[in-house]
Amino acid sequence: MLKLTSVFGQTTNWNELSKDQQIALLERPALADSSKLSDTVATIIAQVRSQGDVVLKELAAKFDKVTLENLQVSQAAIDNAVNEISPEVKDAIELAHRQVHAFHLAQKPKDIRVETTPGVVCELRSQPINEVGLYIPGGTAPLPSTVIMTATPAKIAGCKRVIMITPPDENGGVTPEIRYAAKVCGVDALYISGGAQAIAALAYGTESIAPVDKIFGPGNSFVTEAKQQVSQDAKGAAIDMPAGPSEVLVIADKNADPDYVAADLLSQAEHGKDSQVILLTDSVEQAQAVEAATQQQLALLPRQEIAAAALSHSRIIIVNDIAQACEVSNMYAPEHLIVQTDNARQLLPFLENAGSIFLGAYTPESAGDYASGTNHVLPTYGYTKAYSSLNLSSFMKQFTVQELTQAGLNTIGPAIMALAKAESLDAHKNAVGIRLNKQQVLDPTKNDQVN
Amino acid sequence: MLKLTSVFGQTTNWNELSKDQQIALLERPALADSSKLSDTVATIIAQVRSQGDVVLKELAAKFDKVTLENLQVSQAAIDNAVNEISPEVKDAIELAHRQVHAFHLAQKPKDIRVETTPGVVCELRSQPINEVGLYIPGGTAPLPSTVIMTATPAKIAGCKRVIMITPPDENGGVTPEIRYAAKVCGVDALYISGGAQAIAALAYGTESIAPVDKIFGPGNSFVTEAKQQVSQDAKGAAIDMPAGPSEVLVIADKNADPDYVAADLLSQAEHGKDSQVILLTDSVEQAQAVEAATQQQLALLPRQEIAAAALSHSRIIIVNDIAQACEVSNMYAPEHLIVQTDNARQLLPFLENAGSIFLGAYTPESAGDYASGTNHVLPTYGYTKAYSSLNLSSFMKQFTVQELTQAGLNTIGPAIMALAKAESLDAHKNAVGIRLNKQQVLDPTKNDQVN
Structure with a gap:
């Protein structure tokens, strides 16, 4: 296992770890369960x-x-x-x-309207x-x-x-x-x-x-x-959304500017002592250069003590190649994901779990924190696997509308009645039957004619 | 207060109630907090x-x-x-x-891409x-x-x-x-x-x-x-989504078919003894007709005992007009909302809170429960005020992507730095500054030139 003396908590070669060690390496610290x-x-x-x-x-x-x-x-x-x-x-x-x-x-959002069958209109609408x-x-x-x-x-x-x-x-x-x-x-x-x-x-x-x-x-x-x-x-x-400590994961290849990478790592680290900072790179030289740049920039920061504490439990992970970096990032599922590689945009299809992704050398996390236009309220602590970043729909709710004509109900009514019967929900069946034939449903002995 | 002998729990004239009584009338029973x-x-x-x-x-x-x-x-x-x-x-x-x-x-969903400023591209993407x-x-x-x-x-x-x-x-x-x-x-x-x-x-x-x-x-x-x-x-x-007992609210005017209304109320009532059933109508005659039809249909149901128990705490509410029915419905915020009125669709703009809306005489709730095409997994227990009905986006998460060119960062960089400074987050400021001018940021005495 590669080790550097470092302001970073740990520098590790991903491929020298067992599967269990890999999972442990990406574990977030337990939240105080007080x-x-x-x-x-x-x-x-x-x-x-x-x-x-x-x-x-x-x-x-x-x-x-x-x-x-x-x-x-x-x-x-x-x-x-x-x-x-x-x-x-x-x-x-x-x-x-x-x-x-x-x-x-x-x-x-645009409302959605589909006539699923002639005479059966379904709509998905949004309302603030x-x-x-x-x-x-x-x-x-x-x-x-x-x-x-x-x-x-x-x-x-x-x-x-x-x-x-x-x-x-x-x-x-x-x-x-x-x-x-x-x-x-x-x-x-x-x-x-x-x-x-x-x-x-x-x-x-x-x-x-x-x-x-x-x-x-x-x-x-x-x-x-x-x-x-x-x-x-x-x-x-x-x-x-649920909350957890803020975090960044940076994927950098050998051509990334280590000063930029270090600045991005530090801008996450200064948030709080519990901030999570991870660098994935396929270049040991890059890891060492980021390390040096981070030490240099850290020395000048007013919130040096907070940033140093956050860095002490951060990780530099050496991977085989950038494809593997994407896999590891998907496992970690970071809140902020900064991609400083050649052709960063081409990696997008391979990045599955992240709150907000920052592509290329001129897209620091602070752009999204303040003024690119994206939202800075993001799921963290692994919640990006199942939760959305804050967006307009977070302030709205979606509901459905349906409207059937008599012909539409005639078409799908028998299927509704068959399913309701299979689920032993007779009143559900009757609500259709009574419309298809009022007399029939009031006399259950005649039900099979409709069913 | 109008009272009918009834299988329904209560028949009430909305406008004879005080504000507090109105709120109490729409209260759902407390969930067992066990x-x-x-x-x-x-x-x-x-x-x-x-x-x-x-x-x-x-x-x-x-x-x-x-x-x-x-x-x-x-x-x-x-x-x-x-x-x-x-x-x-x-x-x-x-x-x-x-x-x-x-x-x-x-x-x-369609991905959204906006160039918020020349050289600043923001995207909202969806991923399963x-x-x-x-x-x-x-x-x-x-x-x-x-x-x-x-x-x-x-x-x-x-x-x-x-x-x-x-x-x-x-x-x-x-x-x-x-x-x-x-x-x-x-x-x-x-x-x-x-x-x-x-x-x-x-x-x-x-x-x-x-x-x-x-x-x-x-x-x-x-x-x-x-x-x-x-x-x-x-x-x-x-x-x-959070869960609660299933419920329906029906808005019916004098022209609705009471047999259809009764069938819809019963198809909700048979779900469980804790099902919630509410009828809003501006017609006392309609209320009485629904009452009679419900008794008649109930007698024939296999799940009669469950339905009767649910009906015993249900409510018929007499309102002044259909506009008021919409207001009361918005207060209650039902899971299922059935509108059996003339020109039911014209009420849509006035209906704020509902999981799924069923328009017109030929659109029973069971259509949506089974086969119209809409989803039957819906927020209930008042959650429709803030939660969406299950839909495709429930199986996806939305995240953002941003990509800035050097020119884009030059344009918005000074604003980012000013805000970061106002929030005392110097490393955030440096992450921009170092890109705008590497020399400058490493020497904080020169920072005001960029700031």
Whole structure:
């Protein structure tokens, strides 16, 4: 097994591992399965359900050390945000919104109509979810980009009520970047509350905040646990997707620029100490060059300590060729997948499981995090095998419509009756029979004539 | 308040109720929140995870009173099913499959590609979920129709492995109807096991059954609880949707045929004692006629006792007009919504929340249950407000791709850097900066030139 002294946790040759070792190498660290967290969150949710606004204010005082007079941000504060941010940030928010808007607008669904048999019309239609709530992480690390990623598609989908909730900053307010992003995106109301209590307010409502049908957005472990709990309650709310630590997998061949690869790995590593970072390459020289570049760039980062911690459990995996890199990537099923190879696009048909794919030298992950137009709310922790990345349809629901003529029912009616009989569901059969021949069905002795 | 002696639980004039009474009238009964069920299911799941096949066989002996030699149904038994069913049922299965196939084939997604800015290409793509497991209720009430509803879209989606699991019949086998439906739909393997243990096998695998990425299909309370539990475990499996008792809401005006309305209400009522049945009408005469017709038809039903129990907590609600019926329906958000009014189609724009809508006199619910082409796996219990009906996309996942040219990154790069800086994510900023100007980013003192 190849070993390099490294800021990376492990450098491994894939083909020197047994099948079990390969699986173990791609294992994500177990999530803290804390019944204490679960109980704490359940208690907070119960408190918000029974006492409402006062709990949101009490917990803001307790956890955020601020006094909240009003839970809702005033329209004046939203309107004034533009005066509190730099022109660069203003322009950047507007550009990102335009980009995200353009891409999600193109996702508008078309209704589908099929006449499956003459006289039998089936339709698949989409409808916006009426009321949605967006949780925006705040406090010391406010994320205006997450406002854009969630509010923009919500408005395009046509949700009737799009509300946002975010923890207070140190003054009990909301940073101007988030207020301005909310303004640009057309959010209907902006509330101040963080953590599990904010999720409880969105799901069940309080005096100030009417409940929503579905909750979107990332958050800390309290937020994640609260989202999980309210999504398990039929009286709660749906949620966007399950959550886990953020992660990137980079596939790089010998021609990739190691400085770019290192920068992409580091931009994932700085997210948090639990961030997952994996490099797959078929070139030992490339692995060594990325290693050197990473050390060099890391030394200059303000969030060096976080990034170093994340890198300490990261992996460089040497594969035989890029085809094998694709196989390993499919096994891992990364949230972000960066492909820095010759002809990166040609690998697309072989990449099965990923939240968002970044092709080529000039497509860093941060492009998708902010402004390419794609969404940055993505399934992680292996969930890309079965869950979709956030997109316009996440803010809509699909339902069906059917309409039969008498002739249509005549055609498929006998099959319906035969199947209903096979399933011992006589009333299902009668609902057709009575239409085909009302007299017959009311006298079951004559049923076989229709059946 | 209007009262009729009735097989229906309650007949109520909507406009004589207070707002709170209206909300209470549409409340669904609380689901049994049994921590005993939850513990039992958790124990079964843990047993299957640790001991595999032997547990499936032990529990089949214990609960199903059968000895299972093999957990997998042989190809010979699948091939021979056609000789064990009537020509009517054979034709009905084939017709239903053709209908469902035609409607779901039309749902094939088109990839979306947008150049959001010159040199910035964003794509939304769909990919089949690799491995899916279908749970088909069996035992005394085998449901070949559910095979068709789940396996047909799974195969169209292109899932690589489509397996099915169903409880044993009294001989330890699988009814020929289910075997034949599996054959017609092209299911890859058919296993025998029911209840929570079957769900555990699909989610975690056993010696005989490799695990799947997502589980589909209805089931009893053990199955539902097991699906919920495995969906909450990152090492488990995704599931199609949360479950609840089946339900129908019928909107009928004075011109509807009361015999048809009664037949549709009864075909829902016979599903189970917990089935929900609601009639909305603006005509007291219609309500009375439906009442009489229901009593008459009920007397002839084999599943009379179940249907009567379901009807005993059903509701007839008198509304002012059909517009108000639509509002009440939107509040209730039914799984099945039958519209038997003049010009039923014209009501569509006003109907917001429903799993499947049945328009007009000749469109009974059983059409959609079996053979119109629409799917019968639908969100219920109010989940139609935020969840989609089962459709082709349920068997796929959507992900994004982006590809930037150097010019594209030059255009949006400064905005990315400004937002990354605003969010204190310097490595995100560097990943762009290093591409715009490698020298600059390695020396942070020069950063403002790019920023």
